Amino acid sequence: MAAASAASAASAAETPATPATPATPETAETPATATAAEPKVVLSARGITKNYGGVRALKGVDFDIREGKVTTLFGENGAGKSTLMKIMSGVERASGGKLVLDGREVHFASTRQAEDAGVAIIHQELNLAPNMTVRDNIFLGRELRTRAGGIDYAKEAQIVGDLMRRLEGDIKPTALVADLRLGQQQIVEIAGALLNQAKVLIMDEPTSALSAPEVEVLFRVINELTGDGVAVVYISHHLEEALHITDHAVVFRDGELVAQAPAEAISLSWVIRQMAGRAVDEASRLAPGVTGAELLSVHDAVVPDPLTSGRNVVDGVSLGVRAGELVCVYGLMGAGRTELLEAVAGRMPMTSGRVALAGRDLTRASIRERIDQGLCLGPEHRQRDGLVQTLSIGRNMVLASISAFTKGGFLQRRAEAQRVKRGQAQTVIKMGSAKDLIGSLSGGNQQKVVVSKVLLTEPKVLILDEPTRGIDVGAKAEIFRLLAEQAAAGLGILYVTSEIGEALQYSHRIIVMSRGRIVRQFDSGRATREEVMVASGENTAVLAEAENGDSQ
Template identity: 55%
Template sequence: MTAVLRAREVTKVYGGTHALKGVDFDVAAGRVTALFGENGAGKSTLMKILAGIERPTTGQVELDGEVTQPRSARDAADHGISIIHQELSLCPNLSVQDNLFLAREIRGRTGAVDRAAQRAATTAVMRRLEEPIDPDRLVADLRLGQQQIVEIARALLQNARVLIMDEPTSALTAPEVAVLFRLIRELTAAGVAVVYISHHLDEALEIADDVVVLRDGALVATAKARDVELSWIVSHMVGRDPDALFPDREPEIGEPVLALDGLVVADPQNPHRLAVDQLSLTLHEGEILGIYGLMGSGRTELLEAVAGRITPVAGTIELGGEPLGTTGIRDRIARGIALVPEDRQRDGLVQTMSVGQNISLAGLARFVRGLFVNRDTERAAVSKIISDVTVKTSGAAAAIGSLSGGNQQKVVIGKALLTQPRVLLLDEPSRGVDVGAKADIFALVAAQARRGLSVIFTTSEAEEALHIPDRLLVLARGRLVGEFRRGQITREDLMSLSDGGTAVPTEARERAR
């Protein structure tokens, strides 16, 4: 096994925080190295050092046995090291092809950008990814999963010798993941070294050849992927068995709080297609209602319609027996409906604001006295939320970008809770967070439900769908195809139902009620 890239005794210190502690890390040519660890374990910091985005405090990086330290991401790319970032780094106001060739344009003999060549290359790489995206389409108009495909395509076009993938599948559908895995195997067969980071542990283990685990900035375990199981990975990451990650819950379900009747929602990107088709449901006080569906099932559009972000084409939404009509987000928040969006970076956080400012943003009206904001009351409320949702931060004044993905997600949830909602809508709340943060988030949700909060959360992860909700709805192509109490459906039946859209027999649905 040939190590093409090595980190030797790498340490990284930020102020008083040791993000990495003397880490040795090898990346072998023609193999996939899966890097596991909780948020804050040091995975992204290590990858940024390898990719030239950060420099180590001590230690060194070796490429082909030679000591080197890329001075920038461009320098690393010139050395054959490319990275796909966890948080998308695309320019939404530019087209797909402009994003793929930004700062590395194809130029003709006159020096002008050869847009025809760029368009042809974009079409070819998208065909390779089995995603027919128009090269001239604005990135802002793409759904999140398609944007992630564009990020992957950009890395593929660089013909890297070492390809670092940091959460490349967090917004991809199962078929898209299968295509990516096929490409990864093609790349490794050609001698490319791949580093694969994912919070989908079973997925990463499936594609990996080698396994490395970080915890608290230190390397704690290495193994061949064929020799380990998920329980081994989780125990080294967080010291807990996977079965202990889902909270035990004896729900106390109250009266109906939210009722949807015959809801019809058009696809915002294609008004001729229905994202939600004649959907009816009832949510009760203190209930955790799960909605399972693959990409395109309508799960996001459903929550956005309830939150007032999308106006339904038909149907009614009632809160506490009163119709909500066509009111928008501000009115829905005032009435007690709060949404935690799927894309926390674009829709949930303001990157230029601090942790505390992000938390208080949606509930700021609570602290206004006359023409001024009562800062003492605001600070006290923010401090309590930080404590309640267990955000790991140096304080409310810390930059939101200094937090790990899991802690950023907790900030978005805290912002929603500060509005004192009756109904909390969570769209893929565990996307891009590790198993420990995921356990924290669902323990928080269960605690809030015990206090009477009504919760709807969407997920595309079968384990979450099977273990978390008191009641589970399955969506396929905008339609409700199944309804179950916890323990009434298997993983295999869940996957089959959501993929094929086959309706559950009426008697089964009646039993589920």
């Protein structure tokens, strides 16, 4: 337990970072706990801010990346880690503040510029052309030329071969990327960064889709890179894994850097405490509702991975939602939450298991039949799955309930207009005319249109996937208030969120999923941030450690 006490000392010394006084690169090299042997800072951010419309994603962050070290970013979804990394790698532009590379201020207008300066990012979604070979992907846009002006394939293949040997990847330069496993594809991306002699390599959730042996290989590669002096920035929701590889841990919360400490001084429980920050405001928690009979029941649902045969993204999940109940499914990315909801809504096929609504079996029902029975899904990506961009606000709103205003095969315009009005009033959508294109609305109001569309089908059970993704705080609160109202009116509500705060505040029950299974259920009234966070990781030993840490 010595580690825990050291950690609390460290956190007391270092929180919070002060955005008001941006330090110069020189002074940045000597933070509070720095020793004489502190390695050189390669890239640093000073007072970086970023606004998305009304949302302040970063509130003035100072951040250093050191040569030959693995810096790990911890934080909940929306804490600002990925946003900062996108700014530092040229994917996005900061609203304020500056970036300093090797003592000189830099502006990255594109990822290409950042790469040329030696800063490369590897995203969660890999950026490779699957129809091309490993060699062609690595050299894409910077092909080697022969004297005649053609591409020097032999030289390229030789260089790729050398890179692969260095990365211990047994990958042929002429292999098609589509034929590679995900872990191998990641190696290809890293090889591309190395080719460009990256000084800083940023990895955003690199292990979320990797198998355990692939993670091991990745970690060996990372160790080798840092040995060569490359600075690695690592973001992962798998805390234990991240702690294992890190040299320097940095914790973000609500757009600010709240704590940092060297790996030797911290433990998992320290990280979790710093991430969670505050306890849940008890007064704002949803009051326990009056729950009725079970409306939705899912029994032993199994959904196969559409991309990898033999793997199940949902692996034997059973759950029930009762009338008047707000049930939240929490889990990390890739836990199978979205797939579970889509299977329940009829979008993804289940290989086994049953879905029933109010006692009626819907396992083989079409989406239409499920909607008619009172089961409707508001999907995660409102642009991709939720809204039709070429239709007006009003027509998007009533798209799922057209039959309700069809008489004798014809649409009843007046009845439709009334429905739109009702939907707008119910979800408090700010709009000019219902005839305007959906794109004229803000993200929050677009999301309300999605919710409204689902509500207008007069469902018994409402299913929502990330109903507050990418919208501002005001709209979030409004949507949850609406959901609470609907629950109080007797609907069953099942929703997915990535934000623990939301889960704790706006639900009666929290179901935590990990790797396709339900790992724990909480009565929200009693759960804490730490408990939920720990449960979403897959290791139960971690749970024990965190609980010990808390009892200190």
